[in-house]
Each structure stands twice: as C-alpha cells, then as structure tokens.
Amino acid sequence: MRPDPAPDRPRPPRQGRLDDLGRPLADVTFVVFDLETTGTSPGRDEITEIGAVRVRGGRILAEMATLVRPGVGIPPMVSVLTGITDVMVATAPPVTQVLPTFLEFARGAVLVAHNAPFDLGFLRAAVELCGYPVPVWEYLDTLRIARRVVTRDESPDCRLTSLASLFRSPVEPRHRALADARATVDVLHGLFERLGNAGVTTLEDLHDYSSRVSPAQRRKRHLADGLPTGPGVYIFRDADERALYVGTSRSVRSRVRTYFTASEPRTRMAAMVALAERVDAIGCAHALEAEVRELRLIAEYKPPYNRRSRFPERSVYLKLTDEPFPRLSRVRAARDDATYLGPFGSVRAADAAAEALLAAVPLRQCSGRLSPRVRRSACTLADLGRCGAPCDGREDVASYGRHVAAARAAITGDPGRVIAASTRRIDRLAAERRYEEAAVQRDRMIAFVRAAARAQRLSALTGVAELVAAAPTAEAGWDLAVVRHGRLVSAASVPPGVDPRPWVDAAVASAETVRPRPGPAPCASVEETERIARWLGGPGVRLVRLEGEWSWPAAGAIRAAAGFGAAPGRSVRAYDGDGWFPSA
Structure with a gap:
C-alpha cells in the first residue's frame, strides 16, 4: 500500500472533463413516443396504442409499436379520428403486458413527446394501474420548445402537423402512435438545428433555455x-x-x-x-x-x-332571418330578437354548424328575400331533396314554416334531429371506410351542438332580471355577486363569522342599473356572461335571490354537448332567509 502524498505537496492541475460542462445533445439517447387513447382523461380513459422511436446523434436506433386492449370501449368519435376500433384491439395485449416492454425500451433515455404532459399523464396512470412505483422521468416537450423557437410568421400554430410541415418531415402525423412519434423525431431534430445556432448544445442548456430571464x-x-x-x-x-x-x-x-x-x-x-x-x-x-x-x-x-x-365584436352568429321564407344568415352582430346560433369564434366554425343544420332541415340556402307572390326557378338543391323550393311555389309559407320551426327547435331546444341526421351519415361513411369524410361530418355535428348549448346557456342567464349568489371562501366567508341580465353589477366579500344578509342588501342597493337591449347578449359581452355562468356552477355556490326563472331545456343541447366533452351544468343551492337548502 502506497503512502499518501505529503499534505504540503501541491497537487498537479487537473484538466476539466467535457462531461462537467453538460451532456451534449448529440450524445444523449432520446425515446420519442406517442400514445393514442380512448379520451382525454387519464383517470377515466385508457391507452389504445403506443409508438416509440429510440434515437441518438440524429440516428434511429430502434422502434416499437403496439396496439393496447383497453378496459373500456373506444368511443365512435375516437375511432373516426384515429381509425382504431374495438375490433382492432380485441386481440391486443392489455397495458399490464405492454408497459414493462415500453419501460425497458425507454430505460436510460430522455423521454420526448409533443405536448408531453398529456402523454406522461396516461403513462403515470398506467404505471399506477400495474402497481409499479411511478418513476421520475426526465423529459422534453417539443410543443413547449417550439413555442419559443417557431415564430407566428413561420407557422400559424405549434401543432404537430404544422411543425412537421415546417421542418419538411416525410412522415405525416395521422393520429396513429408510431407515425406521430416518427414525425416528432423530425420536429425534434429541426428544433435542435435552430437551438444550436442559439448556443444550446447540451441537455442542460435546453432545460434552461425556456427559463431564461432577460x-x-x-x-x-x-x-x-x-x-x-x-x-x-x-x-x-x-x-x-x-x-x-x-x-x-x-x-x-x-x-x-x-x-x-x-x-x-x-x-x-x-x-x-x-x-x-x-x-x-x-x-x-x-x-x-x-x-x-x-x-x-x-x-x-x-x-x-x-x-x-x-375583439368581442368580431364574433360570428348564424341568424334565422325574419321574412316569409327565413334562411340562415351569417352576421357579425346580434341586435334584434331573431333566433341566433352562436356566437362562433370563426367563420369556419359557423359554416360547419350551418352545414350540420342544413343537412338535417331543408331550409333554403339562396340569398336575398323571397316573396310568396314572386316566382323563380329552383336550384339543384331542390332536386337533391335538400330544399323544399319555395322559390318556384312548391312550398307555401305554411309548409315552409314547418322547416323553420324545426330549425328553431334544434337551436333553442332539442338538437336531436341534427344529431340523428349526422350520425346516420357518419355511420354510412365509416362503413365505407371513408374516415376523413366521416370526421368532417362529426366535426360539423359537434360544432352545431356546442354552439346551440352555448346559446341556450347564455339565453337562460341573460333572461334573469336579477340574481344574487354566494360562494364560500376558504376562510369560511362568502363571495357575493349580483347579476342582472348576464352582467355582473355588484360584488362583495363577506368576512367569516358575519351575518351575510346586510351585505346582500347593500350589494343589491349599490348595484349598477342596466337596461337590456335586444339580442343574445343584452347587457354584457358573451365572455363575461359565460364567466359568470361558470362561477355559478362552481362547488358550493348558492342562490340567494332570484327574480324570474333560470332554466334550460331538459332535453336541450346542453345535455347533448356533455357527451362531446362540454361540462354539464351543476346544481346550486338557494337561501330562504333563515338558512341554505339544496335546490330541486
């Protein structure tokens, strides 16, 4: 055994290692992965497909892909989007068999995904389902990196399809796990190329890049x-x-x-x-x-x-015009008491909803006013059975009025007629394997139902002359809100241990006076009324006073939209002057 060197003898200088400066991106092994699922909630939905690519230094080392048999059925809308059906996964291995293979495939690598929190959420849920301890993964999110690197002039958004096109990926993302993972690899390498010009060369540099403070x-x-x-x-x-x-x-x-x-x-x-x-x-x-x-x-x-x-004034509405033979008209403002559908955030969304309604109800699609006394030749839509042709006299005002009543009922009440017509077309197109066309029909139906639900929710609240509600605070006090015709006109916060009734009286007495105008948003912007509606549906919110009626159709679009991912309304409670009690 050699003796230790003398303590007063200077040690020779040691050259620092490159590893001390960080891990070069070219030397790091990445596993780029993508998951297809039955929905968007990791606690409720499950994985249906896993695709992963192992890369290092710009080279693909290995790939894996497998279907996964979920414990729940695949919704038809998801099948239309991904092409994965219950029949396809019937003989696939369950996640308990697939997950160990994936974890071994990803061992020692940095995980990469586009919108990584979504995929990691399902991965964690699967790990917990299998009874394994949840590992702490080191990961990169190409969506987050792209938002710092890609400008709006280059790409309208940072969706995977847009980025794959920007970086000229030969793989087109199509909601299948391996194809999307391959496209993400190309996006990752394209981002690395740009980051190298910005001095980001190590994994540590990349982690710090989005945390820089100027x-x-x-x-x-x-x-x-x-x-x-x-x-x-x-x-x-x-x-x-x-x-x-x-x-x-x-x-x-x-x-x-x-x-x-x-x-x-x-x-x-x-x-x-x-x-x-x-x-x-x-x-x-x-x-x-x-x-x-x-x-x-x-x-x-x-x-x-x-x-x-x-720019709330840029919203788009579909208006059922007020004339002998009404039609759907796209307008920017709602200033009268006609029947409106919307508002929509874009013309494209409005047109999609209009297509769904017109495919179910044969309203005329020609422009301009029609008179019962003026005749003109019918268009091709009449021969296709998509219009009753009131222009050439085949339908009079009363006959055509039945179509108008059906359209108004679908907008303000039950959208079942539109849903049934759309579902028939989706099923037919899916049976013919025309999945892209089926997806278009699905999107149109959802656009209509959600717009109708939004309009019904708005009209229910804007029709209430005065509403006072209270929400409990964490300190055991109350947050009060006075709402008139969908507009917040007074607000107060009641301290803990204080009788709230005098505060309610003061809030009402000091509230802003409003004069409702015609239209679906008579006193406030649509966004304001929707924010109030969400607050009223929050946990523990209770009605204190209500002047008028606040309700929506039991079989209306709000209930139907819940099946498409829209949040259903929640029950609230009422105050009778002596205490709080649940509403019926």
Missing part, C-alpha cells in the same frame, strides 16, 4: 412593489401610458413578480416587460370580479400583448 426583466422587478396582495386586475403600461397587457390574479403582487423571473415562460412577455414603465392595479372583492374587469379592460384598451378577448 436583463430587462430583472431590472424592472421594482414595478411589483406596492401592488395589492389580494385579487384584482393589473395593467402594464409603457412610457406613453398605453396599456400593453391586462391580466388578473388572486394575488396581484405575487403574479406580477413572476413576469420578472423564470416562472414566466411566454416569450412575448419578455418583449412586453422591456417596454413597460408602470404597472397599475385595481383591487377587487373576489376572483370573479377580477375576471370580469379584466375582460372589460381588454375590450376597451385592446392591449397588443393580450391575445384573447380583445
């Missing part, structure tokens, strides 16, 4: 000083007092501070902070009031760094 952000941390600590709205302003960005939070000061730290991942916020010279704040009674004020301020100021809610 010097401009750090220097302006003092802008958060003195802001309220409770709920409210904050407005970033530039040197010319112009509103740059409007936001809301349950704790304004804490939220604004995140804009000057790595907690704010959005790239455009760094540019906004560089321009900001002041932050104004408006304290609010509770979170609902803050959300409503945010919507109103965004609509008023139209801040350049807000992406949503800036």
